[in-house]
Amino acid sequence: MIFLEHVSKMYPPDVHGLRDISLHIQPGEFVSIVGQSGAGKTTLAKMLIAEERATRGKVTIGGWDITHIKNRDVPFLRRQIGVVFQDFKLLAQKTVYENVAFALEVAGITGKRIREVVPQVLKIVGLEEKAYRFPRQISGGEQQRVVIARALVHRPKILLADEPTGNLDTINTREIIELLQKINSFGTTIVLVTHNREVVNSLRRRVITLGQGKVVSDHAEGKYLLPT
Amino acid sequence: MTIHINSWRIIVAAWKHFVRNIWLSLTTVFVLFLAILSVNVLVGVNALLMNAVSLLENKVDVSVYFKADTAQGVLDQAKFFVMGLPQVRSAELVSADQALDAFKKRHAGDDTTLSALNEIDGNPLGATLIVKAKRTSDYTFLLEALQNPQFNFAIESKNFESHEDAIQRVRLIGQSVRSFGVGLIAVFAAFSVLIVFNTIRVAIYTQREEIGVMRLVGASNAFVRWPFVIEGLFLAGLALFAATAIVAVSVTWLEPHINPFFDGQAGLVEYFMVHAQQLLLIQGLGLGVLVALSSWAAVGRYLKK
């Protein structure tokens, strides 16, 4: 599903975001990416949606070589990968429903189809009751679930989440992770970037540890190895 | 299908941008409005000046006074000759009797003159040929041409009322108004470009989060860009509409007030009516292109990564 071959990312003038990373993520996997601050986790995530381009190496997603993807093809890539970023917020002046519908609107989906899909994904994240509230009228955990709902509207093969639980308490964090597991059980590949030791350890799935832009360890049923 | 849906959504998005930034939008409309208005004021002033020049030119003529008792055949010949000249706009023959009547009318109440006239036998006045040239510069040629030996002997005197100075002055005023106007239009155009550009930039700044989200959920650049361009065109359309309305109202109001200065026919309303399509087309296109381009450029800055 996701192939990285000797990928390096250099931020001018001399910061190494990533150094010679090679990894392969299979369809249906639930992969956690951990590592200290500045290890290159976000850089890696951004590379998968062509928000950053590799300086060297090759990135392939679902057989599509996106290493040198053209600007005008980027929207099509993004409609195939659901994205949940910590600073990737909801739009304050739109309702929950509108925020989710928006992702379909920009892709030119018909109004009829939008009216079908949005309630479905809101149901998956358990927010069908609060569809007509504004973001400020729901909790942080609920907001994050709306973001996940928005990431799901295109039925993506991959869901990419960069610290989706960063601002949440333990209970909300568990709910979000359970939601991700549920989505994973439908067959969606999950790439989760996180700092949360409990989350990683309770998942008992593959863990890739980055350090200074390199893969430090990669275990199929891994644990959070870093000192806290 | 997709294009159809997108166009509609883009128009809706443009409308939302406009409403959310209503004061900014109205300010921009106002500036664009002023720009168009200044162009129209110039067009109007120019039309009036042209009218003034042609009115003055119309007043210029050469009066050829023939000797009394000149044979009608000679008079007819002179008129025929003059009419045949391509420079001549009109030629009017005033017979000796008509001249006398006019003279009497002019001096009605002036007893001394009238009694002096009565003492003379018959009609002391001759016929007059009043000739108007097409252009003021043609009069020199005309005066030469009147030396024609066929009837020159019968000419008592020629009177050329030139008004040339006055015409020259109006022409000069017209010219400086026009070059000043071009400068004014240029300045307003520059202001409009800057203000539209900045308005759009602020509009984008207020929506930068939305743009970021749009891009991440897979909106194409066109989907982000077009609402801003459409919004700009929308502002331009409003400004053009408002300016046209104001020009129509003020020209209609102004016309009767300035008519007396133009022998009763200022011709302003008529001028704008005749040129309405042309003016609207030029102003609409100019403004539209200007606004669309600056919107396009302003969004471009935010789209590049």
Ligand SMILES: Nc1ncnc2c1ncn2[C@@H]1O[C@H](COP(=O)(O)OP(=O)(O)OP(=O)(O)O)[C@@H](O)[C@H]1O
């Ligand atoms: N746009 C950028 N320009 C220059 N350097 C950058 C840029 N983005 C990231 N970096 C650098 O690249 C390295 C990796 O950054 P990255 O954001 O991937 O770290 P991270 O693992 O996500 O850290 P955190 O856990 O704090 O989010 C850091 O040294 C960072 O300073």
Ligand SMILES: [Mg+2]
């Ligand atoms: Mg990060």
